[in-house]
Amino acid sequence: MPIDVDALVMSNDRLSATCNVLKLAAPAVAAAARPGQFVMVKQDLAAAPLLRRPFSVFEVLRDERGDILGLSLLNQRVGIVTEALYALEPGERLRCLGPLGRAFSLGSPPGEAWMVAGGVGLAPFATLAEALRAAQVPATLLYGGRSKADLVYVDWFRRRGVRVRLTTEDGSRGEPGLVTGALERMLAAGAPPGMIYACGPTPMMRAVAALACRHRCPAEVSLEPVMGCGLGGCYSCVVRVRDERLPAGGRFVRSCVHGPVFPGDRIAWDALAGAA
Amino acid sequence: MSAVDLAVSCGPLRLKNPLVAASGCFGYGVEYADVVDLSALGAVAVKGLFLEEREGHAPPRIVETPSGMLNAIGLQGIGVRRFVDEVLPQLRAREAVTIVNICGTTVDEYAELARILSDAPGVAALELNISCPNIKAGGITFGCSLRGLTDVVSAVRRSTPLPVIPKLTPNVTDVASFARAAEEAGADAVSLVNTFLAMAIDIESRRPRLSNVLGGLSGPAIRPIAVRMVYECRQAIGIPIMGMGGVMTADDVVEFLIAGAAAVQVGTANFVDPFVWPKLLEGLTGYLARHGHSTVSDIVGAIDLPAPDAARAGREVGPQ
Numbered sequence: 001m002p003i004d005v006d007a008l009v010m011s012n013d014r015l016s017a018t019c020n021v022l023k024l025a026a027p028a029v030a031a032a033a034r035p036g037q038f039v040m041v042k043q044d045l046a047a048a049p050l051l052r053r054p055f056s057v058f059e060v061l062r063d064e065r066g067d068i069l070g071l072s073l074l075n076q077r078v079g080i081v082t083e084a085l086y087a088l089e090p091g092e093r094l095r096c097l098g099p100l101g102r103a104f105s106l107g108s109p110p111g112e113a114w115m116v117a118g119g120v121g122l123a124p125f126a127t128l129a130e131a132l133r134a135a136q137v138p139a140t141l142l143y144g145g146r147s148k149a150d151l152v153y154v155d156w157f158r159r160r161g162v163r164v165r166l167t168t169e170d171g172s173r174g175e176p177g178l179v180t181g182a183l184e185r186m187l188a189a190g191a192p193p194g195m196i197y198a199c200g201p202t203p204m205m206r207a208v209a210a211l212a213c214r215h216r217c218p219a220e221v222s223l224e225p226v227m228g229c230g231l232g233g234c235y236s237c238v239v240r241v242r243d244e245r246l247p248a249g250g251r252f253v254r255s256c257v258h259g260p261v262f263p264g265d266r267i268a269w270d271a272l273a274g275a276a
Numbered sequence: 277m278s279a280v281d282l283a284v285s286c287g288p289l290r291l292k293n294p295l296v297a298a299s300g301c302f303g304y305g306v307e308y309a310d311v312v313d314l315s316a317l318g319a320v321a322v323k324g325l326f327l328e329e330r331e332g333h334a335p336p337r338i339v340e341t342p343s344g345m346l347n348a349i350g351l352q353g354i355g356v357r358r359f360v361d362e363v364l365p366q367l368r369a370r371e372a373v374t375i376v377n378i379c380g381t382t383v384d385e386y387a388e389l390a391r392i393l394s395d396a397p398g399v400a401a402l403e404l405n406i407s408c409p410n411i412k413a414g415g416i417t418f419g420c421s422l423r424g425l426t427d428v429v430s431a432v433r434r435s436t437p438l439p440v441i442p443k444l445t446p447n448v449t450d451v452a453s454f455a456r457a458a459e460e461a462g463a464d465a466v467s468l469v470n471t472f473l474a475m476a477i478d479i480e481s482r483r484p485r486l487s488n489v490l491g492g493l494s495g496p497a498i499r500p501i502a503v504r505m506v507y508e509c510r511q512a513i514g515i516p517i518m519g520m521g522g523v524m525t526a527d528d529v530v531e532f533l534i535a536g537a538a539a540v541q542v543g544t545a546n547f548v549d550p551f552v553w554p555k556l557l558e559g560l561t562g563y564l565a566r567h568g569h570s571t572v573s574d575i576v577g578a579i580d581l582p583a584p585d586a587a588r589a590g591r592e593v594g595p596q
Contacts, residue, residue, distance in 0.1 A: 004550070
């Protein structure tokens with residue numbers, strides 16, 4: 001059951017000129033959050049902009065004894081809201097409603113788990129990495145950005161035993177090229193993992209889903225459509241999922257309640273904006 | 277200080293308080309059942325239903341605009357039969373007072389929907405969606421013509437003993453004339469306003485920001501216009517009004533009541549703050565107590581207008 005808290009900003013770590021990590025004192029939300037779930041945030045309920053914005057729960061924050069202190073958000077300056085979140089100072093507050101949505105399925109994959117992240121699509125993978133580690137599933141992070149400045153928290157994952165493979169489009173760090181290229185090479189080199197998880201730009205997730213399908217490997221993608229409410233009330237965040245029983249071959253489902261995590265082969269990618 | 281009783285009558289409909297979740301902004305009610313005590317609301321107006329399931333428009337379906345939002349959902353919905361079988365029992369179990377919003381492409385469809393819902397246990401009233409700006413056939417084509425509105429309201433009136441509440445569009449020159457036509461056709465109340473037909477364009481791509489090109493504007497941006505329209509309709513008709521348009525706070529609820537609304541629907545605010553309902557009830561109770569009123573009806577239409585001469589003078593001050 002989601003709750004709404006007026007969370008204190010504990011810290012704002014500006015990792016680059018465009019990217020920051022906001023640490024929020026929202027222990028009850030953090031304690032209930034499962035990997036892949038999200039929160040809807042807004043600075044002041046009475047102030048503009050009107051609507052909340054969805055963010056993946058990035059880290060679940062704990063003190064030395066392991067008690068949960070809150071959660072963090074991975075933010076990138078792209079618009080009015082993300083600009084304001086970049087500028088927030090410790091001591092200010094942020095309304096935080098959650099946890100919301102369907103989480104990644106963990107099960108017990110027979111082999112490894114690969115996480116494929118593009119840019120701030122890294123956000124859902126910190127909690128997933130910790131859950132995989134707890135389940136003793138060997139994990140690899142394939143993480144791509146345009147340039148080395150886009151790659152953050154790499155050591156965080158390494159410290160938790162995650163194998164990391166980096167790519168940049170300009171070749172400034174890791175392998176040059178797209179992260180999907182690295183995925184393709186890994187799949188060609190050996191046995192596919194038990195599960196591939198992906199989050200990032202829509203064309204990237206589409207390519208990951210196609211590669212996973214070709215190698216008969218289950219995949220889950222975490223979509224990021226525009227959302228109005230996060231609770232299933234407004235019907236704005238729909239994505240088309242395949243359903244062969246229907247004449248249209250698919251139907252719209254609300255990604256806030258049926259997602260944001262979907263099996264990669266369920267998405268009607270041609271119908272998704274920006275997927276080409 | 278005497279206790280405040282929030283109960284109101286809206287025609288034949290008795291509500292424990294005047295706050296109603298607005299259709300299209302609250303799913304089928306059950307989506308909010310984890311965070312809102314549905315039995316504590318005056319009523320829940322569920323998302324508009326056709327006879328059949330509807331897919332709705334392709335995304336993007338919403339875009340935020342200054343103090344508001346545009347939507348063009350396209351009435352995606354499960355159809356009336358699945359609603360009756362799957363959702364209505366849940367709403368009954370939650371003790372929600374359920375107003376079912378219905379929409380058709382023909383007058384006969386509205387009548388058929390009314391007949392089906394009249395036989396379903398747990399429906400408190402029918403709200404007639406003759407005002408959705410986002411669909412090509414039906415809906416607003418009836419709501420923008422006095423003849424169309426009269427035909428739909430009369431047909432539904434003949435088909436159901438349930439209270440009939442046409443939901444009026446603001447996208448007409450004179451809303452009050454439509455309210456009068458609804459009253460004459462046998463409506464028990466009217467609800468107003470639906471969203472304002474609007475548009476937003478991405479100037480870089482030069483494409484409309486909604487897949488449907490046009491959408492309906494809601495939120496605080498429309499509130500003063502909605503208040504004006506409720507006020508005008510109150511002067512024109514004797515049946516009760518459910519007022520709505522950008523209500524975010526208890527003060528906004530009170531403003532609509534003073535303008536003449538017997539009940540107030542809350543829409544877009546649910547998206548911003550799903551926990552808004554107890555705050556609205558508490559604020560309304562506090563206002564009534566502070567002003568020495570023991571019932572909501574004490575302030576319905578209780579607007580203190582300037583004397584006619586002063587009002588005329590005031591109007592003449594406006595832009596030439």
